[in-house]
Amino acid sequence: MLSCSIRTLRRLKCCCNKRWSSLFLAKGYCFSKPKVVPSFCNTDIKFSRFYVGERQSSLRQWRRRSLYTVTDTYEAIELALDSVIKIFTVSSSPNYFLPWQNKSQRETMGSGFVIPGKKILTNAHVVADHTFVLVRKHGSPTKYRAEVQAVGHECDLAILVVESPEFWEGMNFLELGDIPFLQEAVAVVGYPQGGDNISVTKGVVSRVEPTQYVHGATQLMAIQIDAAINPGNSGGPAIMGNKVAGVAFQNLSGAENIGYIIPVPVIKHFIAGIEESGKYMGFCSMGLSCQPTENVQLRNHFKMQPHMTGVLVSKINPLSDAYGVLKKDDIILEFDGVPIANDGTVPFRNRERITFDHLVSMKKPNETALVKVLRNGEEHAFTITLQPELARVLRHIEDGDKSLARRPDSNGHI
Secondary structure, three states, X not given: OOOOOHHHHHHHHOOOOHHHHHHHHHOOEXXXXXXXXXOOOOOOOEEEEEOOOOOHHHHHHHHHOOOOOHHHHHHHHHHHHOOEEEEEEEEOOXXXXXXXXXXXXXXXXXXXXXXXXXXXXXXXXXXXXXXXEEEEEOOOOOOEEEEEEEEEOOOOEEEEEOOOOOOOOOOOOOEEOOOOOOOOEEEEEEOOOOOOOOEEEEEEEEEEEEEEEOOOOEEEEXXXXXXXXXXXXXXXXXXXXXXXXXXXXXXXXXXXXXXEEEEHHHHHHHHHHHHHHOOOOOOEEOOEEEEEOOOHHHHXXXXXXXXXXXXEEEEEOOOOOOEOOEOOOOEEEEEOOEEOOOOOEEEEOOOEEEEOHHHHHOOOOOOEEEEEEEEOOEEEEEEEEOEEOOOOOOOOOOHHHHHHOOOOOOOOOO
């Protein structure tokens, strides 16, 4: 009913007619008027109840959705005009064939937006290998010098600060919201290629799941939307109502209308680590390579009972804290009390599932997790301290990674 098809629009538009109202009431829909008007309906009708035989969880999800009017959309855009800025970066990347010199300088452009604390949030790849960074707010011809305060290459996020008081005159910060539900509308604001002025594209949420971050070579939660995300949109906010639902950062090449935004939990994890320690702390990892146990013979071989589900540990990073606690061929049954399915997923929201790596990555450094494993047919519970993964070869050699560039000693410890 909420798919906004032409037939649905016509039915909703005519539902003030008594004949159509009787038809809707007979099907289980109840309306009262006037008060709130959905954005796709021009009549003075309010949905007071909505029953279509769905489960109660779906009903709660529907109630949480916001039906934005055209006025609300314009207000959101007006709010973004005083928050979204254009970023000009001059960068010089390392030359790995001639290590004693860098490559030629090049100019790139991206987007960003203001968050509380007079800070600018953008993507890490927008300011990667930067020599200096300039920012310009909407409606102003002046560019201001910005300094990179923190960079998180794993999550592809960075924070900029501007010392000039003149820049902050008339600027408003955007608040972070929640993870949007499927089919919720979002507006992506930024400065993509094709022009110099601000651009607004609108789409809906198509998918929420862990995705490969191209810049960070990591896998974290991401939101797939069908709004156009082009070079230059990177770092711009995806706005839902009057709050930020995510940060635009990449698209899928070879496909149409598939873009990705960084969700709010990843953003908050990045910002919280900087506020607590003053530097980027990273995302935790157990340092494991796991194998699904969907094969019945495999489960029987490791003495799993019919009611048990979990994943098989096939490899452990010797630099992780799990090394020495867990062993190869252990079956991880639960993580912090959350049961893990045979395909490595855990419950997420309303009848959605997500890989259990998301639970691990959302932990703060030095936090502990209770892991329930099956070893030789017996159940055990271990407490593991989680830390960001420390690779032997760093993926990025930049200012944001110097704090993580620690070498192991002769015993392999950091």
